[in-house]
Amino acid sequence: MTASEPANPWLSWDYVQNNWADISEALGQHVSLTVQAVVIAFAIALPLAMLAHARPRLAGPILGLSGVLYTIPSLALFAILAPFTGIGRTTVLIGLVAYALLVLVRNILVGLQGVDPEIRDAARGLGYGPTRVLLTVELPTALPAIVVGLRLATVTTVALVTIGVVVGFGGLGQLMFRGFNSNYHAEVMTATLLCLAIALVADLLLAVAGRLATPWVRTGSGA
Amino acid sequence: MNDDNIVGQALVWLNDPLNWQGPDGIPVRTLEHLTMSALAVLLATAVALPLGIWLGHRGRGGALTVVAANTSRALPTFALLLIFASTAIGFGNRPTVLAAAIFAIPVILTNTYAGLRDVDQDVREAARGMGMSGRRSLALVEIPLALPLIGAGLRTAVVQVIATVPLAALVGGGGLGTYIITGLATRRFGEVLAGGVLVAGLCLGAEGVMAGLQHLMTPRPMRPVGRRPRRAAARVARAQS
Numbered sequence: 490m491t492a493s494e495p496a497n498p499w500l501s502w503d504y505v506q507n508n509w510a511d512i513s514e515a516l517g518q519h520v521s522l523t524v525q526a527v528v529i530a531f532a533i534a535l536p537l538a539m540l541a542h543a544r545p546r547l548a549g550p551i552l553g554l555s556g557v558l559y560t561i562p563s564l565a566l567f568a569i570l571a572p573f574t575g576i577g578r579t580t581v582l583i584g585l586v587a588y589a590l591l592v593l594v595r596n597i598l599v600g601l602q603g604v605d606p607e608i609r610d611a612a613r614g615l616g617y618g619p620t621r622v623l624l625t626v627e628l629p630t631a632l633p634a635i636v637v638g639l640r641l642a643t644v645t646t647v648a649l650v651t652i653g654v655v656v657g658f659g660g661l662g663q664l665m666f667r668g669f670n671s672n673y674h675a676e677v678m679t680a681t682l683l684c685l686a687i688a689l690v691a692d693l694l695l696a697v698a699g700r701l702a703t704p705w706v707r708t709g710s711g712a
Numbered sequence: 713m714n715d716d717n718i719v720g721q722a723l724v725w726l727n728d729p730l731n732w733q734g735p736d737g738i739p740v741r742t743l744e745h746l747t748m749s750a751l752a753v754l755l756a757t758a759v760a761l762p763l764g765i766w767l768g769h770r771g772r773g774g775a776l777t778v779v780a781a782n783t784s785r786a787l788p789t790f791a792l793l794l795i796f797a798s799t800a801i802g803f804g805n806r807p808t809v810l811a812a813a814i815f816a817i818p819v820i821l822t823n824t825y826a827g828l829r830d831v832d833q834d835v836r837e838a839a840r841g842m843g844m845s846g847r848r849s850l851a852l853v854e855i856p857l858a859l860p861l862i863g864a865g866l867r868t869a870v871v872q873v874i875a876t877v878p879l880a881a882l883v884g885g886g887g888l889g890t891y892i893i894t895g896l897a898t899r900r901f902g903e904v905l906a907g908g909v910l911v912a913g914l915c916l917g918a919e920g921v922m923a924g925l926q927h928l929m930t931p932r933p934m935r936p937v938g939r940r941p942r943r944a945a946a947r948v949a950r951a952q953s
Contacts, residue, residue, distance in 0.1 A: 561916070
C-alpha cells in the first residue's frame with residue numbers, strides 16, 4: 490500500500506507512538522476474546538467429538554447442527570444474540586465460540602476416526618477398556634489432527650473478532666471502524682496489520698506447541 | 713428479561729406491510745443482496761476458475777494456493793472492506809462486492825486445484841495414450857473428473873459471499889445487513905432480530921439450493937452411492953479447511 494495522499498498516510502509510526510495506550514487496550518481485548526473463545530469452544534468440542542466417536546449414530550446430528558451454526562453469518566448471529574444477551578462482550582464471545590465449534594469438532598472427530606484400527610486392536614488385546622483406549626491411545630494418536638483444528642479455529646477467530654464491532658466489542662475492529670469513520674488511514678491499517686500479526690503469532694505458537702507435544706511424529710516412525 | 717417482547721417486536725416488524733415495499737423493503741433489499749453476491753461470485757470465478765484449472769493441469773502452484781488460502785483466513789474481511797471503502801473505490805456496494813470476491817477466490821482456487829490434482833495419473837496417461845492432446849484430455853477427462861470438487865468450492869464460495877455481503881451496511885451500502893445496522897443504531901432490537909433471521913434464512917436457503925445444484929452438476933456415475941457419501945464429504949471438508 491502506498492500513500493494516496495501525503496497528509497493521510499496508511500502507515501505512520503507517529504500514530505502508533507501517540508496512541509499506544511489505545512492500541513494496546515484494543516489489542517488486549519482482541520487477544521483475550523480470541524483465547525477465551527477458543528478455550529471455551531475446545532472445552533465443548535472435545536467431549537462432543539468423543540461422544541460422536543463413541544456413538545457414531547450421534548456424529549451426523551452433532552456435525553449437522555454445528556454446520557448450521559457455522560452457515561449463519563457472524564453479523565446475523567450477533568444480531569440474533571444481541572437482543573437477548575445485550576450489547577457487549579458476552580454476545581461476541583458466544584458468537585465466536587459457535588464458529589470455532591464446527592472446525593474443532595470436525596477435526597477432533599477426523600483425528601479420532603483416523604486412528605489405525607490395528608493400534609486400537611493392540612490396545613484392546615492388552616486388556617484396555619474402551620475409556621482407557623480413548624484416553625491413552627486414541628486421543629494422543631489424534632493429537633496432530635487436533636492441533637490442526639486448534640490452529641484453524643484460532644486463526645479464523647482472530648479475524649472474526651473484528652465483526653464484534655457491531656455490538657461494540659470488536660477488539661482491533663473497534664480501531665478499524667473508528668479510523669474508517671474519521672477517515673484516518675493509519676488507524677485502519679495499523680489495526681489490520683496487528684490482526685494479521687496476532688493470527689500469525691498464535692498460529693506459530695500452536696504449531697510449536699503441537700510439535701513439542703507430539704515428539705513421535707517428528708521421527709517419522711509414529712502413526 | 714423481556715425476551716418475548718423482542719421476539720414479538722420482530723414478528724410485528726416482519727408483518728408490517730410497510731417493510732415489504734418501497735426502496736427499503738425486504739424484497740428490494742433481498743434482490744440487492746443477491747445481485748451483489750452474484751457479482752462477487754462471478755468476479756471470483758472469472759479469476760479463480762481458469763487459474764485453478766491451469767495450475768492444477770500443469771501440476772504447479774500448490775504453494776500459491778496454500779498461501780492464498782492461509783492469508784485470506786487470517787485477514788479479516790472487515791479490514792479489507794474498510795480499506796477499500798477508504799480509497800478511491802468509494803463507499804457502498806462496490807467495496808463490498810470487491811472484498812467478498814477477493815475472499816471467495818481462494819475457496820474456488822483451492823478446490824479447483826485440488827480437483828484437477830486428484831485426477832488419477834493413470835487416467836491422464838490413458839487419455840494421452842488414446843491420442844488425446846493435452847487440451848482435449850483436460851476438457852474431456854480431467855475437468856469432468858474434477859467437477860465434484862469444483863462444485864464444492866463454488867458452493868462454499870456462494871454461501872460465504874452471501875454471508876459476507878451484510879457487512880456492506882457498515883460502509884453505507886445496501887443489502888439485508890441494513891436492517892441489522894439501522895436497528896442496532898436506533899436500538900430497535902426487534903428489527904435487528906428480524907434482520908438477523910432474514911440473513912440467516914437466506915444463507916441456509918442458499919446452502920440448500922447449492923447442495924442441490926452440486927448434485928445436478930456432478931456427472932451421474934460420480935454421484936456418491938451407498939457408503940461412499942461420508943468419505944466423499946470428509947474429503948471435501950478437508951479440502952476446504
